[in-house]
Amino acid sequence: MPTMLPILEQLLVLQDRDQRVSRIKAELARIPHELAAIEAAVKAESAKLEQLKQQAIELEKNRKKLELDAESKRSQVAKYRAQSSAIKSNVEYQALLREIAQAEEEIRRIEDEELVLMEQAEQLQPQVRAAQQALAEAQNKASNDRAAVQRRADVLEAELVKLQTERADLARQIEPDVLSRYERLLKSKRDAVVVPIRNGNCGGCHLHVPPQVCLTARSGTELVSCDYCGRILYWPAD
Ligand SMILES: [Zn+2]
Known part of the structure; x- marks a missing residue:
């Protein structure tokens, strides 16, 4: 039966504490990365929502612009109609009617475009709501994760102090x-x-x-x- 030198037994215990200390330090060193990953998950959801909201704003801006275009075409038509009673020549009258027809055609085209944008805005709404929901869930999860990481860090810190004290006591005996x-x-x-x-x-x-x-x-x-x-x-x- 081999016997072990007492000093070896002490060194093995010391080594065990040193290895545990270095494992705990490595684990503590990973914590900032874990926290960063938690924040990144929230940021990603937030960016998705922001992008959808931006799309909605863009659609509304374009729709308003079309509305103004249609409005100005309509007043153009009204002006043409007002002019038409003063026109004597048939040729000029026909020309004006063509202008009016063209403007009205343009108004219909703009209104169709507006309709498309409104449909797109409507389709965007459930996506925005889903993204808001996803962000709320991500924030909730992040807050739980952050607390769990903090609890683990506290446990590790306490364990580290305990091991370092033990280590110092052991080292004094060697x-x-x-x-x-x-x-x-x-x-x-x-x-x-x-x-x-x-x-x-x-x-x-x-x-x-x-x-x-x-x-x-x-x-x-x-x-x-x-x-x-x-x-x-x-x-x-x-
Ligand atoms: Zn060797």
């Missing part, structure tokens, strides 16, 4: 030279630095560990390192 060796490794490897020997290989760099080193690790008499990557090695319990 021999300073071993601790600084561990911390130097942690800085350069950024992942596991106390690793098991598996199938005769280093659990960090996966290179071969000489049998003598395996034996020492297994006997639990002293701290051993991988010749290649420098990680601290231990013999796993089973």
Whole structure:
């Protein structure tokens, strides 16, 4: 039965806390992106609604312009009709009648166009209502999501403080030279630095560990390192 050095047990606990701290920090670092995504979802719905409203305004503007055009054509016709009684020549009279017919034709064309715009505006209404509904739902969802993210952030922050306190207490109990060796490794490897020997290989760099080193690790008499990557090695319990 291999025995484990007490210092190794301490280092493994320390490493576990360090890994948990770094996972929590990574998770906390993602939170601003999550919040940004929540805001972006609302903005997208808001932009859709805004676009539809803009379309409706555009349609109404164009319709009003057509209305004014028709109005001016109508007064033109009225003016022609007023002129017609004063005309003596038949040729001029016929010409004026053609002008009137042309203007009336133009009025009908404008009115048809107006009708098309009004139909389009009407068709837009349910789309605007749907977009308003979608925006309200998105805002509601965003507010719930924001609160959930905030709650999770609070839990993570509390957990982080707890782990960092535990970590500091553990670190104080570890021999300073071993601790600084561990911390130097942690800085350069950024992942596991106390690793098991598996199938005769280093659990960090996966290179071969000489049998003598395996034996020492297994006997639990002293701290051993991988010749290649420098990680601290231990013999796993089973
Ligand atoms: Zn190694």
